[in-house]
Amino acid sequence: MVDAALAIVSADGADALSMRRLAADLGVTTTTIYWHVGNREQLVVAVVERMAERLGRAAVTGREPQQRVHSAAVNIWRSASRHRNVTALASSIGATTLLELPLEVALLAELEQAGVRGAAARDALATVLACVAGFLVTAWRPPEERPDGLRPSQIWATVDDPRIPRATVRAVSGSVDLDRLAERALLAVVVEHLGATAERKGGGR
Amino acid sequence: MVDAALAIVSADGADALSMRRLAADLGVTTTTIYWHVGNREQLVVAVVERMAERLGRAAVTGREPQQRVHSAAVNIWRSASRHRNVTALASSIGATTLLELPLEVALLAELEQAGVRGAAARDALATVLACVAGFLVTAWRPPEERPDGLRPSQIWATVDDPRIPRATVRAVSGSVDLDRLAERALLAVVVEHLGATAERKGGGR
DNA sequence: ACCTGAACACCGTTCAAGT
């Protein structure tokens, strides 16, 4: 049952998971599902938990604390990106942590090793998760399926500002390598959160 | 008509905007709406465009290029945060740019002044937008309305890892100041994208 | 040109009823 739901989500996205669709796939009535899992929300939780069991713990690489923290952060991004359909489902009920808890714990462990703990660690984790979520919402929005006249190229074609060269306008109309940008952004925020701690300790750089 | 839709979204959120609800508020039938705006998606576009007209252009502050770029980025965050309901609506059809185009243009102008143009400017803009979107999806998810057993405090209570001190576990269960973190994260990514250009120029640090 | 009524194909959810 939960497996069938997970299959629907993996194949057709989070929105495709409806009680009626799931019931039809299983050859039962929707009320049967309610008897077993209670609720749509509880169904989603069960699906996310099942997926969490299947996710292996990714290894953290690097020798320096900064590299290791960055590696742990990138692991969260890669996992979320690889299973974006399930992540989108988890995100829809605010339960992404349920999906990637071991990866978040690994990040906290590396932050601890780097001397970042308590409220500082909480801030660093929240920032990493927000960045991951942000690149993900950008990523699961393929530009070609946008409504008419809302494709970036069409919107930016209307911009004619003397402060901005044509090459830039042309560039922003194009596509970006989100994977590369996500890892870069994670490095930047990681460095910032490690740096603040190092400075507070009087270590400087 | 568009004003009525905007009122619904501002008051009750993006999900509250339905053809039937809007029709009821206006005292007409849903088919009337279809005659006027065609489509739900086109209705959303109209609402977003109306909101965009109402948004004033925020001033960019600071003297140094880095401060000014950061200021322009923070302006996008503040605008999105202040009107999160309409931003959520725009985001649901992938049309946030339609809402904040002038602010994005202002950011590009500051990037240009800082020597970042073309593909580098496109990357910097995409990164800033992803971060804003990320902090926003975190922000518009109040922790108290989460499903049972999914509140952060409950999830983290199950974690007992020797690598992580109790103070950190306690901290991650608590709430964060997203506004402060968002501005910090934007500064970090801005610095990174400016720094890469400066180094390519041979400026070093 | 502008608006309605009725219908279609979807949702999540409940409740009495069956075995």
Place this chain on the structure above:
DNA sequence: ACCTGAACACCGTTCAAGT
């Protein structure tokens, strides 16, 4: 204990029909 049929209150959308 487990499952169904029918119903309720919602969606977006269309189409023939009215004025």
